[in-house]
Amino acid sequence: MKRNQVSMSHVFSRVAGAVLLPKKMLRALPCLLLAGCVSQTPEHAVHEQFEEQLPEHQLADFLLTDCGNIWSLTGQAFDTNPLFWLRSMDCAGRLAPAEARAEARVWPDDTWQDAFKRGILLSSAKITPLERRENITRLDVLSPQIPAPVRPLYQLWRDGQTSQLQLAEERGRYGKLQQSTDAELDTLRQQQQFLREQLDTTTRKLENLTDIERRLSSRKPAGNDLPDSARPARTETKQEDAKP
Known part of the structure; x- marks a missing residue:
């Protein structure tokens, strides 16, 4: 003032x-x-307004955490930190399928933390759609226990798993449709081959009949070439008609 x-x-x-x-x-x-x-606003008032915009709680960043140690970190400070789970997803994606399955067997699915770790690991292990659906179903049961800071990340991860399930179903339907189409095409090819063989057989028969008819026509004698014995006795018939 x-x-x-x-x-x-x-x-x-x-x-x-x-x-x-x-x-x-x-x-x-x-x-x-x-x-x-x-x-004129005092400088300390400007600093106070800027400080009010900053978050009250700072989160630890796990970007540089070694992937070999990420799975051994447990406790509330890690469980409620979405950056910890984001780093866990990144590390799980770098594992080979066999390694991811082996690490997933270490974690049971009794709590949401262990079930989430297990689901993250198995999602990168080339699992079957049935296994993926079982993981989602188990986590849906435990999802009410997930803390609010982690829930948005979990929902994104779940949406990704659901999308992969839908993709697998679409591929399955496409595969069945392709098999059905291939079977129908094979049937049509067989029918076409059968009809072609029938046509060839009928064509040969007609050609044989035409050849036989031509031969018979060439062998039939003309009317002027008939022998005398085959001609009627016209003179005798006229004489009989002339008798009283």
Whole structure:
């Protein structure tokens, strides 16, 4: 407040001196009066406002934590820290499927922490859709115990697992559809081959019949070439008709 008073007196002294200035300088008088009325915020107040925006609790970052030691860290400080679980997911993704399965067998599914660790490890172990669904179902039972800071990360992880299940189901349906389509195509190919063979057989039969008919036609004698014995006795018939 004292600093504000000093600033105000300084402003008024400048205003009093401005009375003796030329008329051109008097135009700045309203601006000077307004400037004197503006209160100056102390620097400590600015710092206090900035400090109020900072989070009250700082979280430990596990970005540099060795993946070989991440699974041995237990306790509330780790269980409630989403950065710890994020680092656990990163480390699980770097394990080979066999190593991830071996590490997952160490953790039971009695608590949400152990079940979550087990689910994270198995999700990177190329498990079957049935195993993935069992992990999700078990964690759904224990999910009400998950702390609020970890819940958003858990929900994202669960959504990813659900998406992989849906993808596996779509692949299964596509595989069945492809098998059914392939079977239908094979049936159509067999029917086409059968009809082609039938057509070839019918064509050969027609060609044989045509050849036989042509041969018979070539062997049939003409009417002028008939022998005399086959001709009717026209003269005898006329003589009998002439008798009284």
